[in-house]
Amino acid sequence: MSLKLSVIVPLHNAGELFVPFLASLLAQQEPSLEVIIVNDGSTDGSGEIAHRYAAQYPHISVIDQENAGVSNARNAGLAVARGKYVAFPDADDVLAPDMYSTLIEQAEKYQLDVMQCNGERYFASHDEQQLIIPPQRLKSTRVLSGAQWLEKALKSRRFIHVVWLAVYRLDFIRQHQLYFEPGLHHQDIPWTTEVMFNAQRVKYLSKPLYRQWVHDRSISNRRRVGLANVEYQRHYMKIVEMLVALNQRYSQKISLCPAFHWQITREALGVCHSIRREPEPEARQQIIEEFYRRGIHRAMIANMRGIKQVWQVILWLRRLKQWRSHSRYPAGAPE
Numbered sequence: 001m002s003l004k005l006s007v008i009v010p011l012h013n014a015g016e017l018f019v020p021f022l023a024s025l026l027a028q029q030e031p032s033l034e035v036i037i038v039n040d041g042s043t044d045g046s047g048e049i050a051h052r053y054a055a056q057y058p059h060i061s062v063i064d065q066e067n068a069g070v071s072n073a074r075n076a077g078l079a080v081a082r083g084k085y086v087a088f089p090d091a092d093d094v095l096a097p098d099m100y101s102t103l104i105e106q107a108e109k110y111q112l113d114v115m116q117c118n119g120e121r122y123f124a125s126h127d128e129q130q131l132i133i134p135p136q137r138l139k140s141t142r143v144l145s146g147a148q149w150l151e152k153a154l155k156s157r158r159f160i161h162v163v164w165l166a167v168y169r170l171d172f173i174r175q176h177q178l179y180f181e182p183g184l185h186h187q188d189i190p191w192t193t194e195v196m197f198n199a200q201r202v203k204y205l206s207k208p209l210y211r212q213w214v215h216d217r218s219i220s221n222r223r224r225v226g227l228a229n230v231e232y233q234r235h236y237m238k239i240v241e242m243l244v245a246l247n248q249r250y251s252q253k254i255s256l257c258p259a260f261h262w263q264i265t266r267e268a269l270g271v272c273h274s275i276r277r278e279p280e281p282e283a284r285q286q287i288i289e290e291f292y293r294r295g296i297h298r299a300m301i302a303n304m305r306g307i308k309q310v311w312q313v314i315l316w317l318r319r320l321k322q323w324r325s326h327s328r329y330p331a332g333a334p335e
Helices: 015-026 046-056 070-080 099-110 146-155 170-175 188-198 227-250 258-277 281-293 296-303 307-328
Strands: 005-011 033-040 060-065 085-087 114-123 128-131 166-169 202-214
Touching: 005 015, 005 046, 005 070, 005 099, 015 046, 033 046, 033 070, 046 060, 060 070, 070 170, 085 099, 085 170, 099 114, 099 166, 099 202, 114 146, 146 188, 146 202, 146 258, 166 170, 188 227, 188 258, 227 258, 227 281, 227 296, 258 281, 258 296, 258 307, 281 296, 281 307, 296 307
Parallel strands: 005 033, 005 085, 033 060, 114 202
Antiparallel strands: 085 166, 114 128, 114 166
């Protein structure tokens, strides 16, 4: 029997959540899979746990590397993957037992490039869970092109760019050289966009089969201020630039619907919100100046779509102008 699925798991200090994750992987009903754990310089003992499981279960293997980030870890797994499909779960989440059997069955039945499901978020701080995409916003679909699916998903206004809710045909990834950008936080955003710009056959199931644990150590949940926030917002500005480049590169291959422009402005507006929340004046001004120097404001204007987003952009440009002016001409200083 040919190997159906390679599960590529980037691992960096997953802590006490790693063992429940492994238990959910071992409980998978899909019989034909391999698990490739890429130990990305873990220092909390989770790397040793991975090796213990690999010694016990022949379908689990471990790659050890110096800490180089989740993108390099995923790329390292892709280099050795042998399955017809690949998946990229996070090592601190939990999978439903039928997740991969369900997705693979659909992918095989409909000859898909990508098969995606819904998930739920569990907020550990207040013991609450919620669906990532409410079914009233986005129902299960028939087979669509990747561009059609991405347009529909973005229009739901609840879609998030994550790689862990889907399985992907490995030949498709290799054919289009769809690898992850090293060193970039939230690299899922440009990666999933380019995947969908290339995919011909995609299907979505609104049933939640994945649980994301949202906790204090989550990269997206971590509060950053000062220079740490300046550096973090540079990642989002790079994502804006990458999305602009993707739209330009694929404009002759697919029809660029308004949603593909809208998501560029959405990411730029996210940087604006971070500026408002930044408590340190010097860091705030540093982000603003880089925002203008890199032309993110121009990308935000050029790609805004819809009355609501246009209004948001107008308000934010006014605020940024005021904050920038106050920085250059502080109270009491001659203009």
